Every structure is written in C-alpha cells, then in structure tokens.
Amino acid sequence: MTLGNLSGISALVDVETRSISAENPTGEPGQGGRRTEGTGAHAARDLGQGWKVSPSIEIGPGETATLADITGSGAITHIWLTTHVDHWRRLVLRAHWDGDEAPAIETPVGDFFCSGWGKFAQVNSLPVAVNPNGGFNCYWEMPFQSQATLTLENTHDEAVVVYFQVDYWLGAVPDKSAYLHAQWRRSNPLAAATVHTLLDGVEGPGHYVGTYLAWGVNSSGWWGEGEVKFYLDGDEEFPTICGTGTEDYFGGAWNFDVPHLGGYTEFSTPYLGMPQVIRPDGQYASQQRFGMYRFHLPDPIRFRSTLRADVQALGWRSGGRYLPLQDDIASTAFFYSAETSTARPAAPEHDVMEIC
Numbered sequence: 001m002t003l004g005n006l007s008g009i010s011a012l013v014d015v016e017t018r019s020i021s022a023e024n025p026t027g028e029p030g031q032g033g034r035r036t037e038g039t040g041a042h043a044a045r046d047l048g049q050g051w052k053v054s055p056s057i058e059i060g061p062g063e064t065a066t067l068a069d070i071t072g073s074g075a076i077t078h079i080w081l082t083t084h085v086d087h088w089r090r091l092v093l094r095a096h097w098d099g100d101e102a103p104a105i106e107t108p109v110g111d112f113f114c115s116g117w118g119k120f121a122q123v124n125s126l127p128v129a130v131n132p133n134g135g136f137n138c139y140w141e142m143p144f145q146s147q148a149t150l151t152l153e154n155t156h157d158e159a160v161v162v163y164f165q166v167d168y169w170l171g172a173v174p175d176k177s178a179y180l181h182a183q184w185r186r187s188n189p190l191a192a193a194t195v196h197t198l199l200d201g202v203e204g205p206g207h208y209v210g211t212y213l214a215w216g217v218n219s220s221g222w223w224g225e226g227e228v229k230f231y232l233d234g235d236e237e238f239p240t241i242c243g244t245g246t247e248d249y250f251g252g253a254w255n256f257d258v259p260h261l262g263g264y265t266e267f268s269t270p271y272l273g274m275p276q277v278i279r280p281d282g283q284y285a286s287q288q289r290f291g292m293y294r295f296h297l298p299d300p301i302r303f304r305s306t307l308r309a310d311v312q313a314l315g316w317r318s319g320g321r322y323l324p325l326q327d328d329i330a331s332t333a334f335f336y337s338a339e340t341s342t343a344r345p346a347a348p349e350h351d352v353m354e355i356c
Contacts, residue, residue, distance in 0.1 A: 013171070014171060014172075015074065015169040015170060015171030015172075016169060016170045016171060017167070017168075017169050018070075018074075018167075018168055018169065018170060019032070019165060019166065019167045019168070020067070020068045020070070020165070020166040020168075021164060021165040021166070022035070022038060022039070022054045022055055022056050022057050022163070022164070023035055023038075023052075023053075023054050023055065027068070027070065027166075027168070033049075033050045033053075034049065034050070035049070035053045035054035036049055036053060037053065037054065038053045038054025038055070038056075039054060039055060039056045039057070039058060039161065040052045040053050040054060040055045040056075041053050041054075055163060056161050056162060056163040056164075057161070057162055057164075058159050058160070058161050058162075059091075059152060059154040059159065059160045059161075059162060060154065060159050061154060061156055061157045061158055061159060062154065062155070062157075063153075063154055064151050064152065064153040064154070065151065065152050065154075065162070066149065066150070066151050067150040067151060067152055067164055067166060068148065068149065068150040068166040068168075069147075069148075069149050070144070070147065070148040070149070070168060070170075071146070071147055072146070072147075072170045073144065073145050073146060073170065073171065073172060073173045074143070074144065074148075074168055074169050074170040074171055074173065075141060075142055075143040075144065075168060075169060075173065075177075076141075076142035076144075076148060076150075076166060076167070076168040077139070077141070077142075077167050077168055077169065078137065078138065078139055078165075078166075078167040079136075079137070079138040079150075079164070079165070079166050079167075080135065080136065080137050080164065080165045081109065081113075081136045081162065081163065081164040081165075082134050082135050082136060082162075082163045082164075083109070083134075083160060083161065083162045083163070084134075084160070084161070085118055085119065085120065085134055086118065087109075087154075087156065087160045087162075088108065088109060088110025088111075088115055088116075088118050088134075089108045089110055089111070089116070089118060090108075090154065090155050090156040090160065091108065091109040091110075091152050091153065091154060091155070091156075091160060091162070092106065092107070092108055092109070092152065092153040092155060093105060093106075093107055093108070093109045093112050093150070093151075093152055094106050094150070094151045094152075094153070095142070095148070095149065095150050095151075095180070095182075096147075096148075096149040096151075096340075096341075097144050097145075097147070097148060097179045097340040097341070098144055098145050098146045098147050098148075098179075098340050099146065099147050100340040100341045102340075102341035103341065104179055104180065104181045104182075104337075104340060104341050104342070105180065105181060105182040106182070106183065106184065107182050107183070107184035107332050108184060109136070109152065111184055111212060111214060111330060111332045112136075112138070112182060112184075112332060113128055113130055113136035113137075113138060114128050114130060114212045114275070114291060114293050115130055115134075115136070115276075115291070116212070116214025116291055116330050116332075117214055117216075117276065117278060117289050117291060119276070119278060120132070120133055120134055121266070121275045121276035121291060122268060122275060123268055123273070123275050123293070124268040124269070124270075124273070124275075125268065125269070125270055125271065125272075125273060125293060125295055126139065126270045126271065126295065126297060127139050127140050127210065127295055127297070127334075128140075128293070128295075130275075140180050140334070141180065142168075142179075142180045143173045143177040143178075143179070143180075144173070144179070145173060148168070150166060176338075178205075178206055178207070178336035178337055178338055179336065179337055179338070179339070179340055180334070180335075180336055181202075181334070181335050181336065181337055181341075181342060182332055182333065182334050182335075183199060183332070183333050184330065184331070184332050185197055185198070185330070185331055185333075186328075186329070186330040186331075187327075187328070187329045187330075188216075188328040188329075188330070189218055189326040189327060189328055190313050190325070190326050190327055190328075190329055191326065192324055192326050193324040194324075195226075195229075195310040195311060195312050195313075196310060196311050196312075196313060196329040196331065197308070197309075197310050198211060198228075198309040198310055198311060198331050198333045199307060199308055199309045199333040199335065200308040200309075201308070201342065202303075202306065202307045202308065202335065202337065202342050203305065203306055203337070203339065203342060204233075204303045204304050204305050204306065204307065204337065204338070205302075205303065205304050205305075205337075205338055206302075206303060206307070206335055206336050206337035206338060206339075207296075207300040207301060207302040207303065207335065207336050208230065208296060208300060208301035208302075208303070208307060208309070208333070208334075208335045209295060209296050209297065209300050209301075209334050209335055209336060210293065210294065210295040210296060210297075210333070210334035210335075211228075211249075211293065211294050211309075211331065211332070211333055211334070212291070212292070212293045212331065212332040212334075213250075213290075213291070213292045213293075213311070213329065213330070213331050214289070214290075214291055214329075214330040214331075215289065215290045215291075215292065215327060215328070215329055215330075216287055216288075216289045216290075216327060216328030216329070217287055217288040217289070217290075217325075217327055217328075218287065218325065218326055218327050218328060219315065219323075219325055219326075219327075221315045221316055221323070222255050222315055222316055223246075223288075223313065223314075223315050223325055223327060224245060224246035224247045224255065224256075224314075225245055225246065225312075225314035225315060225316065225322060226245070226246050226311055226312025226313050226314040227242055227243050227244065227245065227246075227311070227312050228242075228243040228246065228249040228309070228310075228311045229241065229242050229243070229309065229310055229311075230301055230307065230308075230309045231306075231307070231308045231309065232301070232303045232306070232307060233303055233304050233305045233306055233307075234305065234306060241301065246311060246312075249294060249311075250272050250273070250274060250292045250293070250294050251269070251271075251272035251273070251294065252267070252274060256274055264277045264279075264288075264290075265277075270295075270297075271294065271295050271296075271297055271298065272292075272293060272294040272295065273292065273293055274290060274291065274292045275291060275293075276289070276290060276291030276292075277289075277290055278290070295334075300336075307335070309333065311329070311331075312324075313325040313326070313327045313329065
C-alpha cells in the first residue's frame with residue numbers, strides 16, 4: 001500500500017479524499033454538481049443546476065482532453081471510465097507524473113483496461129475490473145509527489161463522448177514510492193522467427209507488475225507454445241526468468257482446452273486470466289482472437305538497473321516440430337519505476353491502433 005502505516009480499513013489516515021469528473025473537473029471541495037453547461041444540460045432543462053447537467057465530455061477529432069490535472073502530493077486510487085466500444089483503440093490514455101513532459105503511461109484506453117479487441121468481456125481481477133457493458137475500472141496505485149495529469153487523445157475523425165471519474169487522495173506520500181508506468185506495443189504481423197517485445201529500455205530500480213496481451217491468430221493450430229522471458233539487470237542474450245509456454249505464464253495449461261466445455265475456456269481470477277476468446281463465425285470474423293492478463297501483485301519481478309521482456313509466437317508443424325508464427329500481438333506492460341518516465345516506443349500510428 002502507498003499509505004505505509006495503513007494496517008487495515010479501520011485505520012484513520014491524515015489524507016484528503018478528492019474526485020474529478022465532468023461534474024467537478026478540478027476536484028475541489030464543494031464544487032461537484034455545480035455545472036450549468038454540459039452534455040446533460042438538455043436532459044436537465046426542467047430541473048436545472050445540480051441535476052446531472054455535465055455527466056460526460058466530448059473530445060473532438062484529433063483533440064486531446066485533460067481528464068485530471070492534480071497539484072500536490074497524493075495518489076490516484078481508482079479510475080472509472082466508459083465510452084462507445086468503437087473507441088476503445090481510438091482513444092490514447094496518457095499519464096504524466098510530477099510535471100514530466102514525457103508520459104509514463106501511453107496506451108490505447110481499451111488495452112489499459114484489458115479490452116484490446118473492441119468487444120466486451122468480463123474481467124474480474126484485482127487491479128482491473130471490466131463490467132457490463134464496458135464499465136472500465138482501474139485500481140492501480142498511482143502515487144505522485146507534486147503533480148498528476150491524465151489525458152485522452154482522440155485519434156478518430158469524429159467526436160467521441162467519454163464518461164469518467166478519477167478518485168484520489170492528497171497527503172504525504174511515503175518515501176521510495178514508485179511511479180506507475182504502462183507501455184503498449186503491437187506487432188501486426190510479427191515477423192517470422194522473431195519475438196514480440198513486451199518491454200525494453202527500462203531502467204531501475206523498479207518492479208514489473210503486469211502483462212495484458214491481445215493475441216490474434218493468423219494460422220490454424222495451437223498458437224501459444226512460446227516462452228515469456230524477462231532479462232534483468234544486464235542480461236543480454238539469455239534471460240534470468242524463462243517460462244515454459246504462453247498459456248503457462250497466464251496460469252493455464254494444455255492449450256486452455258477443456259474438451260467437454262467446447263475447447264478454449266475463458267477464465268478470470270484476481271491475478272491472471274483469459275477472459276476473452278473470440279471465435280470465427282464462419283462468415284466475416286475469420287480469425288481466433290484472445291485477451292489474457294497476468295498481474296504480478298504477490299510476485300512482482302524486481303530489477304535494480306535494467307529490464308526488458310519478450311514473448312515468442314510458436315505453434316506446431318508436422319513431425320512434432322515448433323512452428324514460428326506471424327500473429328497479431330498487442331501488449332500492455334505495467335511496471336513501477338523510481339523514474340517519472342522511461343524509454344518507450346514512438347506513439348503508435350493510428351492505423352496500427354485500429355482493431356482490424
């Protein structure tokens with residue numbers, strides 16, 4: 001916990017709770033529900049101020065909206081957000097800590113909430129919950145020392161409506177509290193006999209806390225034989241941590257295949273899951289697609305100086321030999337670092353972000 005002296009929910013702590021939404025864009029005390037203009041003004045015309053006049057915001061094409069700009073020290077504890085399913089990869093979420101111009105979080109909003117394919121799936125994990133029908137919830141701990149800024153960029157050519165609420169507290173942050181980071185990458189398709197990079201260019205100290213993969217299969221047969229590898233503190237060709245297979249890393253086994261349940265079987269648990277299996281429909285949806293997460297909350301991967309991670313795409317060919325695959329793999333890597341920002345890939349091109 002960021003609150004170092006918090007021994008239980010009954011403990012009294014000297015902090016101030018705040019919340020930012022379209023009804024209180026600054027989070028200041030006593031300023032909620034005072035809007036007189038907003039997306040609900042027409043619906044509230046018979047009731048007036050205080051009656052849901054501003055429940056959401058509209059972000060124009062190519063525009064970036066500031067969801068929250070918080071001054072002081074404290075921690076964001078919860079984000080709730082929803083928008084039309086068509087926009088889950090068209091909106092880019094960014095977070096900046098303590099005035100750093102480079103973002104620590106930069107990922108499509110859907111992928112940040114373990115929803116990379118633009119189709120609803122229930123997620124029941126501790127840090128991320130996705131509820132019917134597209135209610136995104138995030139409980140990642142996000143401490144900051146002087147400022148926190150959250151923005152959404154609309155890469156679409158039409159306006160987008162977004163509902164959101166950012167809950168946080170203001171107060172002293174314990175020493176050695178690290179900053180949350182999230183990096184998104186996509187290989188579409190992955191080049192033959194190469195690996196998909198989950199994370200690279202990260203300097204410590206810090207700890208890796210989670211992986212979300214949106215995996216699109218471009219061939220027939222089993223696709224998840226590849227190893228997930230973590231290269232720690234100067235590892236070069238060979239890693240310190242090397243898993244036994246993709247489904248094993250996400251806590252499953254034997255291809256996630258339960259024959260009497262119809263083969264691939266969805267599951268969602270506090271720390272790991274495969275909540276989404278999109279099956280071909282025999283007409284237009286021709287490829288299998290999967291959504292998987294693993295959150296290293298009880299088992300963070302700690303590093304002192306450097307960290308990179310990757311995953312292989314492997315299937316099977318005749319004769320019991322591995323087959324390198326050229327699949328569509330998008331990943332979001334979550335980690336904490338003492339740095340406010342770290343090296344990251346260039347901002348994704350808009351066509352790469354499209355769900356296709």
